[in-house]
Amino acid sequence: MENQLIAKLAQLRYLVGFLGEKTQHNWWSSNFLTPSTKKMLEFTFPRTAHLAQYEAVSAAAARIHDDSIGVGKSFHLFRLPEYLEKALVDKIQSAQAEDFESLLVSKDKALAELSEIIGSASLTGEGPISLGQVKASQWEQSIAQMASAYFQAFNNGTKSFPYFQSDV
Template structure:
C-alpha cells in the first residue's frame, strides 16, 4: 500500500475526527482531541496516551457513521479494511502529533486543511453519500472526494457520511 495514501487517510481521519467532535460541529458527543482530554490521557496512560486518543475518537466517529450508513459491504473513513487500519495506526504513531499540532490549532485551521485535501474534487450532499466503487490503487481519488464531501458538509452546517465499495 502506498505510504502517501496512508498518510493522507490518517490526516483526513484526524481532521474530520476533530471537526466532528462536540466542541466543533457536534456530529458525535466526544471531545477526545481536546487539549484537556489529552492531558487526562497522558496522566492515565503515560506511554500510550496518543494512541488511546486516536482509538477513542475513531471509535466515536465510526459509531455515528455506521448508524448513518449501515454495516455491510461498504467502507468509510472510520471503518476501513483491517490491513489499512493497521497501516494507518502505525502511521499515526509516527506522524499523529505533528498533524494534530499543525492542523488542530483551531476550527478554521482544520477546515482550511480539509479543503486543501479535497484537491479540487467536487462532491456534496447530506447524509450517506455513495462515492462509488474503487480499487486499492485509486484510494487517493477516493480520499479527495471524501475530503470534499466533509468540507462541503461542515461549511453548509450539514452532516455527510461519505462511503465507498471496494474489493480491497
C-alpha cells in the first residue's frame, strides 16, 4: 500500500481513537491521547511516548470493536492485516509527535479533520457495518467510507463499527 494511504489510515486511527475516548464520546473508557497522559508516558518512554499513546488507544479501541464485531474472518480499523499494522507502526515511529497531535486539540477540530477524510463517501448505520472485502485498488474509498460511518455515529450519538470481511 502506498505511503499516502498509510498516512491517511494512521490519521483516521488517531482521530477515531481520540473521539472514542472517555472525555469525547466515551466509546471506550481511556484517555490515552491527552497531553497529561503524554507527559506521564514521557517519563518511561522519553523518545517514544507518542508511539505508546498510539498503541494504547489502538488496543482499547480494538477491544471494543472486537466485542461488537467478533474476531474471526474480519478486520477493522483497529485490527488490520499484519502488513498494514507494521506499516502503521513504521509511519508513527518515523513521524514527529506534532504531526498527529495537531489533529487532537479539541473534539470539534477532530470532527472537522474526520469530515475532511470523507470526501464524497457516505456510510451510515449503527453497530457492526460490513464493508465487504476490500481490494488493493479500493483502499482510498474504503478509508473514506469508514470515516463517514464514524463521523455519522459521533454526530448522532450512536456507535458504529465498520469492518471488512476477509477470506484469510
